[in-house]
Amino acid sequence: MSSEETAELERRAAVHAALADPARLQVTDALADGDASPSELAAMLGMQSNLLAHHLHVLEEAGLVVRRRSDGDRRRTYLRLVPGALDSPARPSLWAASRVLFVCTANSARSHLAAALWNQASKIPAVSAGTHPAPVIDPGTIAAARRHRLPLVRQRPRQLAEVRHDDDMIVAVCDLAHEELGGLAALHWSVPDPVGAGGPENFDAAVTELRRRVGLLVPRLADAC
Missing domain, CATH: 3.40.50.2300 (Response regulator)
Known part of the structure; x- marks a missing residue:
């Protein structure tokens, strides 16, 4: 197996692992409809901020969620799903x-x-x-x-x-x-x-x-x- 194929398998495994948790699925379901700040997301899901921070870190590491700084107060950040993030990871050509x-x-x-x-x-x-x-x-x-x-x-x-x-x-x-x-x-x-x-x-x-x-x-x- 080539290094590129190995890297692709690892990427797919990371995506599956990131989604293999009910709390993280709640996060992606919430962000599928619109962007939210971490505090808004915590209130929406009834989740403690430290626990939410952990799940967001996992999702960001897997390339599923990104942050964008607010154009308004410039301090707040908004979370959004990466386009196509919830698509099933494609298997490579056989x-x-x-x-x-x-x-x-x-x-x-x-x-x-x-x-x-x-x-x-x-x-x-x-x-x-x-x-x-x-x-x-x-x-x-x-x-x-x-x-x-x-x-x-x-x-x-x-x-x-x-x-x-x-x-x-x-x-x-x-x-x-x-x-x-x-x-x-x-x-x-x-x-x-x-x-x-x-x-x-x-x-x-x-x-x-x-x-x-x-x-x-x-x-x-x-x-x-």
């Missing part, structure tokens, strides 16, 4: 990839849907394959793709060896494929098989879960091209 390869066992449902969702959300291309491809894509997958307006680029299941490039980032989207792939897959998403369960509601549930996971991963993946 790694760079030129292509994402989604893999399930039959390549008839989850992997096709995952690739379609990814290609809607990212400029990094995605494809799909199976460890034991079925003869055709499941009709439930095609119907779900239509309901969710997802284009299925390939209309037939394909074998992993037929599709895989050496520099692909492989994401297993079913348990069996993950277990078969061993350490070949970079990530595993344990998504229930909608084909085995049957019914449009199970295909829709798979799309919803895959969309959520794609949305979390897209900002963490840098383009290697």
Whole structure:
């Protein structure tokens, strides 16, 4: 891990630690609506001044709160939240990839849907394959793709060896494929098989879960091209 990555982890840890106290959350909640002097904040929260001073020190050290001297009497200071301070600390990019390869066992449902969702959300291309491809894509997958307006680029299941490039980032989207792939897959998403369960509601549930996971991963993946 580089020194920059270490520093970023330490910064994120400090933010989480600073917010991991009910009293400090009270402070940030109060300052979210407007600025306040320490005395005003103490009165607002019913908190002793020495205890408030401690919590403010922690929040200032974490870069969440800053002070500004009054333009009026020039003695008083006002506290305010740093813009974006309450946003969840972003995780850094995972790694760079030129292509994402989604893999399930039959390549008839989850992997096709995952690739379609990814290609809607990212400029990094995605494809799909199976460890034991079925003869055709499941009709439930095609119907779900239509309901969710997802284009299925390939209309037939394909074998992993037929599709895989050496520099692909492989994401297993079913348990069996993950277990078969061993350490070949970079990530595993344990998504229930909608084909085995049957019914449009199970295909829709798979799309919803895959969309959520794609949305979390897209900002963490840098383009290697």
